[in-house]
Amino acid sequence: MPLSEHDLAAIRLTLELASLTTVLLLVVGTPIAWWLARTRSRLKGAIGAVVALPLVLPPTVLGFYLLVTMGPHGPIGQLTQFLGLGTLPFTFAGLVVASVFYSLPFVVQPLQNAFEAIGERPLEVASTLRAGPWDTFFTVVVPLARPGFITAAILGFAHTVGEFGVVLMIGGNIPEKTRTVAVQIFDHVEAMEYAQAHWLAGGMVLFSFLVLFALYSSRRFKAGLS
């Protein structure tokens, strides 16, 4: 087995992080995407821009601000300490929070596109049939937007697996808590353990290719991609 115990622990941790983040992102991202798709508010541009920020900001910016705001003197840190939760840097929960910010556009944008593609008509029909808004959402919108949900989940998951800079800046490299595969690869390269680095890095390339291949070769998913 070319992968060490530490490598396997890093893989397990990364999968846990990406799974939990994806679930949270679907919960948080769906209402945001729905609002962005439907609203005529003047705030639409501003909120859309805020959601898209992680696409253009380097992870160092996000990592730096998370470290400062979640630290004991920052506003988020003061809140979590007040709630008796301690501070978030160097914890798995901290990585989850950071990943939700970091991968948000990868979930919101496919969902928003899918919601916009549905148009007004099915919703009007549903309401003439006296379906309530929740009923309409779950029985009409969700099935129609299913490809968008699948795309969003896959991209959110894959992007979180590939996260590096933010984890490096707030994680503290703790085995089984914050040492993800990307950080483990960085360590191997820095320590000149190129053989071990190759196994993990090659695995990441293969994983990412397969995910994107599945996404692009399945026609049904295209509805969600812009």
Add this chain to the structure above:
Amino acid sequence: AEVQVAVAANFTAPMKDIASQFEKDTGHKVITSFGPTGGFYSQIQNGAPFEVFLAADDTTPEKLEKEGGTVAGSRFTYAVGKLVLWSAKPGYVDDQGAVLKKNAFKHLSIANPKTAPYGAAAVQVLAKLGLTEATKSKLVEGASIAQAHQFVATGNAELGFVALSQVYKDGKLTGGSGWNVPGDLYEPIRQDAVILTKGKDNPAAQALVDYLKGPKATEVIKAYGYGLQ
């Protein structure tokens, strides 16, 4: 002439001072890149344009030398790093390091011991004090000594082992509180410099190395809390 230099992150501040004095005194121009020593090693292996390399350790320049990537006989120790247990809070770290034994902190920041010499030194100190097990679950690692310092400076870790040069200027700590770890608790952190093959025929590379050994540079190096060989 121009000389391109790769400099270990922990030597950033003194190098900036030395480089500007060197430029004034000699008329040569210095282009500096600051970063992790391991990262520079792989960049140099892959054709990076550096002519002089100021590493954070002595093993990396030695390795390059064995592999034939340096000018023979050019390697020397330009500074000896000192380790300090430091907190951003005044009065938190006492001058005997008893705060470590009390163990009332949540996070102790160190640099990655696998890749950073200051990290390896910190681990040796904990082992010598018999505190390896007691502190194991409290260690957080920065990828470099710069990041280990950042964790402490932002208050996310109450204290950490950092390079004295990061928190020291003109004979005293620039802030917070610290314990200068006695030199017998860790192996000396020799920081070696070499002229790389790319700088073989560049007079500015040789001039910079000579300047680093001279009185003006060594004074700056000492003022930043490094020892000399």
